[in-house]
Amino acid sequence: xxxxxxxxxxxxxxxxxxxxxxxxxxxxxxxxxxxxxxxxxxxxxxxxxxxxxxxxxxxxxxxxxxxxxxxxxxxxxxxxxxxxxxxxxxxxxxxxxxxxxxxxxxxxxxxx
Amino acid sequence: xxxxxxxxxxxxxxxxxxxxxxxxxxxxxxxxxxxxxxxxxxxxxxxxxxxxxxxxxxxxxxxxxxxxxxxxxxxxxxxxxxxxxxxxxxxxxxxxxxxxxxxxxxxxxxxxx
Numbered sequence: 001x002x003x004x005x006x007x008x009x010x011x012x013x014x015x016x017x018x019x020x021x022x023x024x025x026x027x028x029x030x031x032x033x034x035x036x037x038x039x040x041x042x043x044x045x046x047x048x049x050x051x052x053x054x055x056x057x058x059x060x061x062x063x064x065x066x067x068x069x070x071x072x073x074x075x076x077x078x079x080x081x082x083x084x085x086x087x088x089x090x091x092x093x094x095x096x097x098x099x100x101x102x103x104x105x106x107x108x109x110x111x112x
Numbered sequence: 113x114x115x116x117x118x119x120x121x122x123x124x125x126x127x128x129x130x131x132x133x134x135x136x137x138x139x140x141x142x143x144x145x146x147x148x149x150x151x152x153x154x155x156x157x158x159x160x161x162x163x164x165x166x167x168x169x170x171x172x173x174x175x176x177x178x179x180x181x182x183x184x185x186x187x188x189x190x191x192x193x194x195x196x197x198x199x200x201x202x203x204x205x206x207x208x209x210x211x212x213x214x215x216x217x218x219x220x221x222x223x224x225x
Binding site (some may be wrong): 034079099103 | 142145155156168169207214
């Protein structure tokens with residue numbers, strides 16, 4: 001069945017360091033890969049997404065890479081700040097209008 | 113910026129009672145979804161709705177669940193006879209046709225006692 005595996009489940013870094021979160025998807029027909037940030041008690045907020053026709057996308061301190069062959073995609077946060085502390089979810093979707101399959105989440109803690 | 117609005121923000125109910133969660137999606141969107149998130153766990157797909165009918169549903173979405181778009185604006189999730197394990201945050205999600213971007217509502221927290 002469709003599945004998205006996300007690692008690590010928790011990640012603690014010092015302020016200013018980089019953080020990397022990795023996801024693997026099973027459905028080779030997936031073509032849209034968003035990343036969400038969820039603060040405690042809040043809704044998931046889209047922070048960056050990538051489509052399968054692109055290998056990398058960057059937005060300021062955040063970047064996402066996609067390896068379609070290996071069915072891997074990763075989130076990279078550089079120069080982390082305490083306000084980056086949250087749970088991050090990756091997701092994959094097969095087609096526009098289709099369901100999102102979420103990873104298990106990564107709790108990122110950035111220590112000042 | 114347009115928003116997906118959900119009511120109630122929090123509902124406490126007794127096991128076996130019916131619950132209706134309401135959502136007003138973004139007005140020009142065509143795809144609508146319900147997701148749920150049990151505390152501390154991942155976001156799980158329940159059902160998608162397009163062109164006034166269910167387009168896909170998960171194993172979680174059994175006969176106790178139903179969705180409706182009664183008046184062209186509201187989008188409701190009904191749980192007929194709630195169970196303890198239905199306690200979760202329920203998110204309504206609205207999808208743009210042109211970009212495919214999804215917009216989450218703030219969620220409705222359901223507590224079943």
